[in-house]
Amino acid sequence: MPRVVRIIAFGLGIFGGIVASQGPEYSQQYRQRLGGAIDELQRVIARFDADASVNNETQGTAIARLRSSPDDLISRQGVAMQANVERLGRLQTHREAMMQAGPFARVALMLRDGDQDVMEAAYHDFEPAMPVTEEGLLSTAIGFIMVWGGVLLLAGFLRSLRRRPRTRDVARA
Numbered sequence: 001m002p003r004v005v006r007i008i009a010f011g012l013g014i015f016g017g018i019v020a021s022q023g024p025e026y027s028q029q030y031r032q033r034l035g036g037a038i039d040e041l042q043r044v045i046a047r048f049d050a051d052a053s054v055n056n057e058t059q060g061t062a063i064a065r066l067r068s069s070p071d072d073l074i075s076r077q078g079v080a081m082q083a084n085v086e087r088l089g090r091l092q093t094h095r096e097a098m099m100q101a102g103p104f105a106r107v108a109l110m111l112r113d114g115d116q117d118v119m120e121a122a123y124h125d126f127e128p129a130m131p132v133t134e135e136g137l138l139s140t141a142i143g144f145i146m147v148w149g150g151v152l153l154l155a156g157f158l159r160s161l162r163r164r165p166r167t168r169d170v171a172r173a
Contacts, residue, residue, distance in 0.1 A: 005155045013148025020143020022128055024135040027107045030114065030122040034095050037118050041088040048081055059085065091115060103135030 045059070052062035063085070066078025094113055101109050110119070130136070 005152070009148050009151035009155065012151050013144040016147025017140040017142075017144030018130070020146075021130055021136050021140040023107045024103070024133060024139050025129050025131045026122065026126055027110050028131065028133075029126060030110050030119060031095070031098060031106070033118045033122045033125075034091060034098075034115065037115070038088065038091050038095060041084055041091065044084055045081075045088060048084075087115075091118075103133070104138075106135075 048062070049059050052059055055062070057065065063078050063082050066074055066081065069075045069078065094109075094115065097113070098106050098109055130140075
């Protein structure tokens with residue numbers, strides 16, 4: 001195989017490794033954002049619960065009271081608070097599942113069940129980095145091997161197509 005092809009394959013392999021390493025890094029930044037979203041929802045709900053308690057209400061009865069109000073603004077606040085409580089439950093369940101998942105399963109779990117708002121926020125603020133965790137290093141190696149090997153296989157295949165079968169000319173006497 002020509003040296004140029006091997007050099008190109010190696011360079012693309014390094015690029016593939018860098019790109020593949022960003023999956024675990026994005027997942028880590030997503031988990032940080034997820035924790036922040038949970039913390040903020042907990043604060044909002046705690047304030048609501050304190051206000052409900054001062055008025056001798058539980059969270060559920062206070063939400064029901066707001067939702068049943070004939071005043072549209074107040075009714076919408078009840079709907080919004082119910083949505084906050086439900087979202088907090090989903091996010092906490094999701095974070096717990098991610099913490100229990102193995103290194104590579106976290107990325108798959110994030111992609112499959114991730115909160116869309118948190119994923120978009122993480123994407124907008126994403127800063128590429130080279131993770132030195134086990135999953136980051138393995139992702140880098142896997143990305144390198146897949147791209148490097150793929151380029152070499154493709155180059156070998158294309159070279160075999162260019163070769164024409166040689167036929168021996170037999171001189172007729």
